[in-house]
Amino acid sequence: MTAVTQAFDARAQASAGPLPPGFLPRDCTFDPTDWAILARQWFPVARLADLADKPQAVTLLDLPLVVYRAGDTVRVARDLCPHRGLPLSMGWVEGEEIVCAYHGLRYGPDGQCRKIPAHPDLEPSRRLKVGMFPAVERYGLVWTCLDPSDETAAIPSFPLWDADGFQQIVTPFVDIAGSAARQMEGFVDVAHFAWVHHEAFADREDPVVPIYDTKVTDTGLRTDYWSSVSNYPRHLRHLAPPDFRWLRRFEIQPPFAAHLTIFFPGEQRLSILNLPSPVSARKTRLFVPLVRNFDTTGDVEDVYAFNAQIFAEDAAVVERQTPEELPLEPSEEAHFPADKTSLGYRRLLRGMGLTFRYVT
Numbered sequence: 001m002t003a004v005t006q007a008f009d010a011r012a013q014a015s016a017g018p019l020p021p022g023f024l025p026r027d028c029t030f031d032p033t034d035w036a037i038l039a040r041q042w043f044p045v046a047r048l049a050d051l052a053d054k055p056q057a058v059t060l061l062d063l064p065l066v067v068y069r070a071g072d073t074v075r076v077a078r079d080l081c082p083h084r085g086l087p088l089s090m091g092w093v094e095g096e097e098i099v100c101a102y103h104g105l106r107y108g109p110d111g112q113c114r115k116i117p118a119h120p121d122l123e124p125s126r127r128l129k130v131g132m133f134p135a136v137e138r139y140g141l142v143w144t145c146l147d148p149s150d151e152t153a154a155i156p157s158f159p160l161w162d163a164d165g166f167q168q169i170v171t172p173f174v175d176i177a178g179s180a181a182r183q184m185e186g187f188v189d190v191a192h193f194a195w196v197h198h199e200a201f202a203d204r205e206d207p208v209v210p211i212y213d214t215k216v217t218d219t220g221l222r223t224d225y226w227s228s229v230s231n232y233p234r235h236l237r238h239l240a241p242p243d244f245r246w247l248r249r250f251e252i253q254p255p256f257a258a259h260l261t262i263f264f265p266g267e268q269r270l271s272i273l274n275l276p277s278p279v280s281a282r283k284t285r286l287f288v289p290l291v292r293n294f295d296t297t298g299d300v301e302d303v304y305a306f307n308a309q310i311f312a313e314d315a316a317v318v319e320r321q322t323p324e325e326l327p328l329e330p331s332e333e334a335h336f337p338a339d340k341t342s343l344g345y346r347r348l349l350r351g352m353g354l355t356f357r358y359v360t
């Protein structure tokens with residue numbers, strides 16, 4: 001089955017509408033209009049490698065969800081038993097059914113209760129139905145969408161993911177006490193390398209950002225950034241040929257996907273998909289699938305460690321920015337030429353109708 005068909009089938013599966021019209025999660029930290037816009041987008045909620053026998057509790061856009069494997073299929077449901085409100089993630093899976101830990105009610109793939117153990121002969125009411133969301137496996141992650149009504153909404157593209165000669169790596173997720181948009185902007189910010197990543201790969205003696213161009217594309221925004229900043233970890237920096245100019249190609253797919261391809265010497269490429277999944281307006285779970293066509297038999301633990309270092313350096317900044325949400329009006333913060341990509345990103349978000357108004 002192609003990924004597109006899979007997404008379509010998953011959408012059809014949830015066509016009954018997993019949430020009632022006008023729904024907002026309890027204690028929603030988003031502006032209601034922003035929430036409705038973001039609910040129509042696809043986000044990753046779990047790494048496939050982390051899914052075990054036990055249902056996993058996750059949160060997306062302030063809504064508690066449960067992700068579980070039922071046979072060969074991954075499912076995403078509201079983490080709420082409609083009987084007495086226990087999280088289904090406290091239960092377990094048997095065959096294709098998820099079982100609630102409180103009174104043993106069993107829910108099938110469409111979310112309908114199939115059995116009430118206290119009344120084995122009673123046909124369960126239609127009201128005993130759990131909201132099911134589409135679940136699509138892509139880039140080693142489980143993706144879902146809370147309001148699958150917009151057929152134009154799509155999972156971000158990652159053209160090199162399946163390319164010949166590339167090794168696929170899905171690094172462990174990182175929890176960040178900051179907003180997804182602030183993290184996104186940090187990922188595409190090129191003036192911070194020398195200051196925030198001077199221990200990982202950059203250099204405080206080389207802070208200059210050459211002027212670069214951005215281009216609006218069908219899917220978002222593209223920046224080709226050429227500089228002398230090596231992408232090798234510091235201890236391998238001698239591998240870069242003298243005077244080598246590094247191309248970093250950023251492709252933003254709003255609201256929260258940024259694709260970075262780094263052109264290493266020769267034909268070596270590293271391509272990273274930065275996916276900050278919005279747990280709430282001020283909390284983010286970052287997923288980072290990546291591919292590379294060099295060191296393909298190398299130790300992935302080294303890649304995990306290098307990424308963990310860089311994302312910890314970034315998180316230390318993103319978690320301290322005020323306001324926590326990204327200010328979308330250009331007049332709300334000051335800018336300089338190196339901020340061109342982030343200004344374009346803010347424009348794309350405004351174009352989607354987002355405001356990121358602060359909600360307490």
Ligand code: FES
Pocket residue numbers: 081082083084085086100101102103104105
């Ligand atoms: S609360 Fe889930 S079965 Fe009663």
Ligand SMILES: [Fe+2]
Pocket residue numbers: 186187192196197310314
């Ligand atoms: Fe960074």
